[in-house]
Amino acid sequence: xxxxxxxxxxxxxxxxxxxxxxxxxxxxxxxxxxxxxxxxxxxxxxxxxxxxxxxxxxxxxxxxxxxxxxxxxxxxxxxxxxxxxxxxxxxxxxxxxxxxxxxxxxxxxxxxxxxxxxxxxxxxxxxxxxxxxxxxxxxxxxxxxxxxxxxxxxxxxxxxxxxxxxxxxxxxxxxxxxxxxxxxxxxxxxxxxxxxxxxxxxxxxxxxxxxxxxxxxxxxxxxxxxxxxxxxxxxxxxxxxxxxxxxxxxxxxxxxxxxxxxxxxxxxxxxxxx
DNA sequence: GCCATTTGACCACG
DNA sequence: CGTGGTCAAATGGC
Numbered sequence: 001x002x003x004x005x006x007x008x009x010x011x012x013x014x015x016x017x018x019x020x021x022x023x024x025x026x027x028x029x030x031x032x033x034x035x036x037x038x039x040x041x042x043x044x045x046x047x048x049x050x051x052x053x054x055x056x057x058x059x060x061x062x063x064x065x066x067x068x069x070x071x072x073x074x075x076x077x078x079x080x081x082x083x084x085x086x087x088x089x090x091x092x093x094x095x096x097x098x099x100x101x102x103x104x105x106x107x108x109x110x111x112x113x114x115x116x117x118x119x120x121x122x123x124x125x126x127x128x129x130x131x132x133x134x135x136x137x138x139x140x141x142x143x144x145x146x147x148x149x150x151x152x153x154x155x156x157x158x159x160x161x162x163x164x165x166x167x168x169x170x171x172x173x174x175x176x177x178x179x180x181x182x183x184x185x186x187x188x189x190x191x192x193x194x195x196x197x198x199x200x201x202x203x204x205x206x207x208x209x210x211x212x213x214x215x216x217x218x219x220x221x222x223x224x225x226x227x228x229x230x231x232x233x234x235x236x237x238x239x240x241x242x243x244x245x246x247x248x249x250x251x252x253x254x255x256x257x258x259x260x261x262x263x264x265x266x267x268x269x270x271x272x273x274x
Numbered sequence: 275g276c277c278a279t280t281t282g283a284c285c286a287c288g
Numbered sequence: 289c290g291t292g293g294t295c296a297a298a299t300g301g302c
């Protein structure tokens with residue numbers, strides 16, 4: 001686990017950068033009251049976030065019990081090591097389901113993070129997140145559950161869209177012409193599972209992303225249209241500092257909860273009022 | 275030692 | 289309060 005204190009400092013740095021950008025935008029505004037109002041709100045959100053973080057000194061970070069009551073619930077995961085399972089539960093939008101006799105390979109790398117016995121289900125449900133959750137803030141998750149015995153039938157439910165760019169096999173991850181260009185799923189192919197990638201000709205890609213790419217962050221090309229996070233959000237141009245994943249999780253959850261996906265590439269800002 | 279998986283704990287939601 | 293989704297320490301394979 002990353003050092004919470006230093007991560008916190010990075011978050012603060014990012015927020016300060018965001019606030020500066022918001023100020024610049026405000027200064028560039030000329031006359032449109034509606035736009036100015038939105039920018040003011042954005043500015044206020046950055047300021048409030050900084051205030052909240054600055055009111056939680058590192059001593060409290062190291063001693064979660066002290067600050068428990070003062071934390072917003074969605075900050076607990078970030079601030080508080082000891083309290084697991086605290087998160088913003090996703091909504092049911094942007095799901096896709098697929099059933100097949102074997103668990104399908106969709107060309108992305110997944111990491112299992114949980115397994116749960118489901119009521120009235122014979123088999124446990126397996127939870128996977130994208131391997132690039134932390135290095136590229138890819139929010140895609142999937143759930144795989146065996147639903148039938150004979151013939152074996154596995155139901156895979158996808159949540160969110162991949163924003164990562166490290167495909168195991170780009171040939172099978174093409175496009176979804178009905179929706180956003182970052183939706184990169186197609187179900188009519190199969191590949192070996194991630195665990196069997198030693199045999200896969202695309203193994204070189206998996207080596208690039210070892211350690212879940214904690215070190216090998218790949219900056220998305222600004223000319224490409226198949227990522228949905230604005231680069232302003234993700235990287236500090238001046239310091240070239242790396243993002244902190246937990247903060248980006250929250251940012252992204254705001255995206256997923258409050259915005260339509262077709263708006264995502266356009267807006268580097270969020271509405272924290274929701 | 276590194277990394278992915280396992281599994282119990284935790285907490286949001288209905 | 290029960291269920292399900294996620295976290296993170298423990299564990300095991302390489």
